[in-house]
Amino acid sequence: MGSKEKVILDKQGIDRAVTRITHEILEKNKGCDDLVLIGIRSGGDHLAALLRERMKEIEGGQVPHGAVDVTMYRDDVGQGAVRPLGKTEIPFALDNRHVILVDEVIYTGRTIRAAMDALMDIGRPSSIQLAVLVDRGHRELPIRADYVGRNVPSARDENIQVFFDEAHQPLEVRLIKP
């Protein structure tokens, strides 16, 4: 790791944040009966899988888990090469369910706007709630997260990256200075 990088959350810190967020989701929704978890590719789906596991440990229920690729819904889709990060895979109905949308980092909010449009094309959920591991500020749209692992004040030219191992388990979150 270079001197321009700083670890914001290590494995244990991520684990604690995921556990806390899971409890907050279960508290707010009075359990997991009507929930579905949708992760945004490519890292949000790994975090959604982790939340699903944690919910099973705490509550015993199996929450449906899907993934959304937002590439074609992005507002900059016409401005460069389009590189889908994976497929949208939601093999269940969203109607009348509470969707927990999951992503690694929220910054401008544009990815979340795209994800909400993608989901609304698929069904009509009762609600969409947003869980992120890191909120780094600098929103450009009126969007906020309902569940946040860590708020990290950042400069616009910095970058925050979540690293995963080969089994898609989160390893650490780093702030990278230019």
Ligand SMILES: O=P(O)(O)OC[C@H]1O[C@H](OP(=O)(O)OP(=O)(O)O)[C@H](O)[C@@H]1O
């Ligand atoms: O709020 P925003 O300004 O839209 O930024 C947040 C998005 O940026 C990152 O994805 P990125 O586009 O870097 O792709 P990645 O998931 O492959 O890292 C992150 O995972 C979020 O999806």
Ligand SMILES: O=c1cc[nH]c(=O)[nH]1
């Ligand atoms: O710092 C940032 C900004 C957008 N997306 C990220 O993953 N990190």
